Amino acid sequence: MNIARMLFSFVVFPGFIFSAVVGLLITWIDRKVTARIHWRVGPPWFQPYADFLKLLLKETIIPEGSSKTLFLLGPLLGLVAMSIFAVMLFSMNFYPTSTFVGDLIVIIYLLALPPIGIIIGGSASKNPLASVGVSREMTQYFAYELPFLISMAVIILKAGGRIRFGDIILVQQAQGPFLYSLSGVIAAIVFLLSTQAKLSFIPFDIPEAEQEIMAGPYIEYSGVALAMYKLTRAMMFFLLPLFLISLLWGGFANWWAILKFLLIVVLIILIKNTNPRLRIDQALKFFWTGIGILAFIGLVLAFYGL
């Protein structure tokens, strides 16, 4: 009974299938809003589903001389990590008492898995452009992870040193969201920009810069493997704004959360559409000096209870 329920929550709701379907819908919102900003019409609502279906039924080519296991493991890693992340996120929001010690740290590690999957798959694909993309992905990961972790520390400090995810939500429900304070706003800005980089959206789409290195780490992927990468990205686009809401904006176990979610998604899309791409050294500088110092100021403010 219990195992059946666990399997259901991992595979159907809120795990793999639910977050995949909603994530693909969010991808459509992204493409449609982008099209409207360009003064275009944009694709119909079923476009991401058609793309996904087509990729599933196409030939999957494994490049000659590459490691077959690692090449196919790459996309799987991120997908599995995102499914587990979805389950944890939803169960902590709807049953905050089901939390355990250090689940926030587990989530931070789960969020590190999609880039690691991209790095493994891209370096296994034996393509010079893919290896350039992989090296950029690695650098970018180290760039955005530092401010991201500092903003996590701000949240933990504001929650009175509680490191359990469910406790952070409970504290916010009792005392009001962390966002309504100076250090909370700073943490949200840092979190949002790291999210932008985690999703590899412009201005941080350096690893897969279309005009420079085609598709970066994805260049040799086709068919099912490419579909899995696209799906991982779509699920991240659905889950990371929800993560922001649950850590800083009081959890999403109410109907207001849909509006908050759409606001954050549209904000991410607007940042994406109004900025040029940075170079990798500029991105590193941006995250380690500008945003890093901002995050540190947030940490100091949170220490003094602001």
Add this chain to the structure above:
Amino acid sequence: MANAKLWGLKKSPWVFHVAAASCNNCDIEILDILTPRWDVERFGIVLVGSPRHADALLVTGVLNRKSLPRVLRVFEQTPKPCLVIGVGTCTCHPHIFEPSYNVVGPYDKHIPVDVYIPGCPPKPEAIILGVVKALKRL
């Protein structure tokens, strides 16, 4: 299953642009159809950077001894099923370049072409019409 495959392929043909030594006019017109004015993303058509992601190859220019092996290689790298769409009069027939020592003859001697779009260069509307015709043939 076969219907689902066909639906997916028809609704989201990702195109890869193979410039096989054309004079670049057709290439410019291909870029035109991606601009907001013609907006082919309405039909799910997206320009991709890698032949591995492509469902349709847009080939331009007269095939010659240098470009033939490259075009063949790109065609082999593309996962099947894939369409080949010849853009421009040069893909239909070499015309004035026919007597040249370097020209290896029309495209369909070497790779299966699904639809030809004549014009020098074809209008963006003509290219969209050609892609639609190629998709109807499936």
